[in-house]
Amino acid sequence: MADPRAKGAELLTALAGADQAEEWDRTGAIPREVVEELSAAGVLCGQVPEEYGGLGLSALDNGLLTAHAGTLCASLRSLMTSQGIAAWTLERWGTAAQRERWLPRLTGGATAAVALSEEGAGSDLSAMRTRVEHEGGTVRLTGTKTWVTGAAYADLIVVFGRYGDGVAAVLVPTDAPGLTIDPVPDPLGCRAAGHSFVHLDGLELDEEVLLPGAGGPLGFVAQSALTYGRLSVAWGCLGMISSCLTAAARHAAVREQFGKPLAQHQLVAGRIGDMVAAEQVATRVCEHAARCWDQGSAELVTAALVAKHVTSTEAARVAASAVQVLGSAGARDGRPVARAYRDAKLMEIIEGTSELCRLELAGQALVRRS
Ligand SMILES: Cc1cc2nc3c(=O)[nH]c(=O)nc-3n(C[C@H](O)[C@H](O)[C@H](O)COP(=O)(O)OP(=O)(O)OC[C@H]3O[C@@H](n4cnc5c(N)ncnc54)[C@H](O)[C@@H]3O)c2cc1C
Numbered sequence: 249m250a251d252p253r254a255k256g257a258e259l260l261t262a263l264a265g266a267d268q269a270e271e272w273d274r275t276g277a278i279p280r281e282v283v284e285e286l287s288a289a290g291v292l293c294g295q296v297p298e299e300y301g302g303l304g305l306s307a308l309d310n311g312l313l314t315a316h317a318g319t320l321c322a323s324l325r326s327l328m329t330s331q332g333i334a335a336w337t338l339e340r341w342g343t344a345a346q347r348e349r350w351l352p353r354l355t356g357g358a359t360a361a362v363a364l365s366e367e368g369a370g371s372d373l374s375a376m377r378t379r380v381e382h383e384g385g386t387v388r389l390t391g392t393k394t395w396v397t398g399a400a401y402a403d404l405i406v407v408f409g410r411y412g413d414g415v416a417a418v419l420v421p422t423d424a425p426g427l428t429i430d431p432v433p434d435p436l437g438c439r440a441a442g443h444s445f446v447h448l449d450g451l452e453l454d455e456e457v458l459l460p461g462a463g464g465p466l467g468f469v470a471q472s473a474l475t476y477g478r479l480s481v482a483w484g485c486l487g488m489i490s491s492c493l494t495a496a497a498r499h500a501a502v503r504e505q506f507g508k509p510l511a512q513h514q515l516v517a518g519r520i521g522d523m524v525a526a527e528q529v530a531t532r533v534c535e536h537a538a539r540c541w542d543q544g545s546a547e548l549v550t551a552a553l554v555a556k557h558v559t560s561t562e563a564a565r566v567a568a569s570a571v572q573v574l575g576s577a578g579a580r581d582g583r584p585v586a587r588a589y590r591d592a593k594l595m596e597i598i599e600g601t602s603e604l605c606r607l608e609l610a611g612q613a614l615v616r617r618s
Contacts, residue, residue: 252290252294252303252304252305253294253303253305253309253310253312253313255289256289256290256291256294256303256313257312257313257316259285259286259289259291260286260291260313260316260317260320260324261316261320263282263285263286264282264317264320264321264324265320266320266584268282268321269320269321269323269324269584269587270582270584270587272321272323272324272439272440273321273323273439273440273581273587274439274581274582275440276431276439276440277400277440277442278321278323278324278327278401278440278442280401283327283359283401284357284359286324287331287354287355287356287357287358287359288355288356288357290302290303290355291303291313291328292327292328292331292332292354292359293328293331293332293334293335293336293354293355294309294310294313294314294328294332295307295310295332295335295336296335296339296351296354296355297339300339300347300348300351300352300355301351301352301355301356302335302351302355303355306538306542307479307537307538307539307541307542308535308538308539308542310332310538311479311480311482311483311534311535311538312483314328314329314332314480314483314484314487315483315484315486315487315490315534316487317484317487318483318484318485318486318487318488318490318491319487319488319490319491320487320491321440322437322438322441322484322488322587322588322591322592322595323438323439323440323441323591324440324441325480325484325487326397326398326438326441326484327359327397327398327401327441327442328480328484329397329477329480329481329484330360330361330362330397330398330402331354331359331360331398332476332477332480333362333406333473333476333477333480334354334360334361334362334404334406335351335354335355335360336472336473336476337362337406337417337459337469337472337473337476338350338351338354338406338419338459339351340472341417341459341460341461341469341472342419342459342460343459343460345456346419346456346459350404350419353403353404354404358403358404359398359401359402359403359404360398360402360403360404360405360406361396361397361398361399361401361402361404361405361406361442361444361446362396362397362405362406362408362473362477363393363396363399363405363406363407363408363446364376364393364408364470364473365393365394365395365396366378366391366392366393366394367392367394371600371601371603371604373408373466373470374466376391376408376409376410376415376466377391377410378390378391378392378393378407378408378409378410378448379391379409379410380407380409380410380411380416380418380458380462382411382416382455382458382462385454385455386452386453386454386455387418387452387453387454387455387457387458388450388451388452389407389409389418389420389426389448389450389451389453390448390449390450391409391448392445392446392447392448393407393445393446393448394432394445395432395443395444395445396443396444396445396446397438397441397442397443397598398441398442399422399429399442399443399444399446400429400431400442400443400444401442402422402429402442403421403422403423404419404420404421404422405420405422405427405446406418406419406420406459406473407420407446407448408466408469408470409448411462411463412463413463414462414463414464414465414466415462415463415464415465415466415468415469415470416458416459416461416462416463417458417459417461417462417469417470418453418457418458418459419457419458419459420448420451420453420457421453424451424453425451426448426449426450426451426452427446427447427448427449427451428446428447428449429444429445429446429447430444430445430447431443431444431445432444432445435594436590436593436594437587437590437591437592437593437594438590438591438594439590471549474599474600475548475549475552477598477599478552478553478555478556478599478600479534479537479538479541479552479555479556481556481559481560481595481598481599482530482533482534482537482552482555482556482558482559482560483534483538483559484595485530485556485559485560485562485563485592485595486527486530486531486534486559486563488563488566488567488588488591488592488595489523489526489527489530489559489562489563489566490527491584491588492523492563492566492567492569492570492584492585492588493520493523493524493526493527493566493570495570495574495578495584495585496519496520496523496569496570496573496574496585497511497520497523499573499574499577499578500516500517500520500573503577510573516573519569519572519573520573522566522569523566523569523570526562526565526566527566529558529562530558530559530562530563533551533554533555533558533559534555534559536551536555537551537552537554537555540552550609550612553600553605553608553609554609556599556600556605557602557605557606557609559595560592560595560596560602561596561602563588563592563595564592564593564595564596566592567585567588567589567591567592567593568589570585570588570589571585571586571589
């Protein structure tokens with residue numbers, strides 16, 4: 249039987265090669281049929297078990313697939329992250345009926361997004377104001393979510409909101425009356441990732457859309473969603489680092505200044521050496537975190553935080569360095585390193601900013617080591 253990861257990677261390469269990725273970045277959209285084809289092949293959420301039509305990949309294999317997507321197109325990889333978080337949240341926390349209703353769709357052509365952030369609730373999600381009211385078998389949602397990756401393509405949005413003294417996660421189909429989606433205008437990067445505002449104008453749904461645990465603390469469901477997201481972003485950053493390294497090395501080998509290839513100027517070679525080291529470090533932290541996931545290790549939360557923090561910092565640094573190596577040849581839209589430069593910067597903001605990652609890591613160290 250063909251290796252499902254290899255098949256997934258082949259499909260990604262066929263659908264999202266360099267020319268397509270540049271075109272999507274320019275137009276700000278990935279064709280819907282491409283998204284549907286990747287969903288139907290199970291590629292957007294590779295860890296979903298085979299019983300739900302998924303590829304049933306380990307975290308490590310799914311990570312390698314995600315890194316491959318990251319080498320091609322950060323917007324598409326962002327959709328994989330959102331779809332994966334939604335699918336994992338359903339698999340981990342959903343009822344049997346919720347899993348059976350949605351997981352085969354998410355591996356059968358449908359797409360999903362996850363909405364936590366609001367205008368006044370970014371790093372501080374406890375400031376969330378979206379309300380989830382539950383009365384007489386009906387759930388009512390009111391509020392506005394911001395920067396929801398993939399919402400422009402989504403059939404389902406997992407919406408988090410206030411529920412009594414705690415938080416609830418709600419499975420909201422995007423065709424529900426009272427839900428509207430507006431694009432975030434002119435994003436710096438990941439321009440085809442469908443970032444959107446999601447307005448919930450008192451929309452009413454049957455209570456079966458509530459994930460179990462409603463009214464519990466925010467950390468309950470959100471932590472496992474963020475851990476999946478951090479690991480996925482980390483693998484995507486590894487992909488960006490690899491593609492920037494390749495572009496810089498290829499350019500430096502052939503472009504001549506002062507009578508010899510750039511690569512023979514030591515200040516340029518030094519940049520490429522640093523990129524090799526960054527790729528190695530990123531690979532190791534991603535592999536470690538994925539193994540923690542696959543082995544059910546208690547170290548997973550920390551390992552995913554470290555992986556996301558290290559790889560996003562390195563991806564932003566490597567992409568900037570790759571633009572520098574290419575000089576004016578990398579300084580225009582339509583050049584992969586220019587796209588990576590814009591895309592990579594955003595990776596230091598999502599799934600917990602670099603500052604919040606550092607604070608959380610420091611908090612863990614202070615508990616364990618002081
Ligand atoms: C490309 C992209 C995709 C996204 N996708 C999604 C999505 O799919 N779903 C979703 O719900 N949200 C999404 N977001 C939102 C994202 O989660 C938030 O942008 C992020 O949590 C930061 O919040 P903020 O932008 O409001 O920044 P703020 O919280 O206002 O922070 C601004 C700056 O202040 C720093 N800061 C804040 N608090 C502290 C502190 N206590 N100590 C030190 N520094 C601090 C931050 O690190 C940052 O540098 C996305 C954002 C982007 C850019």
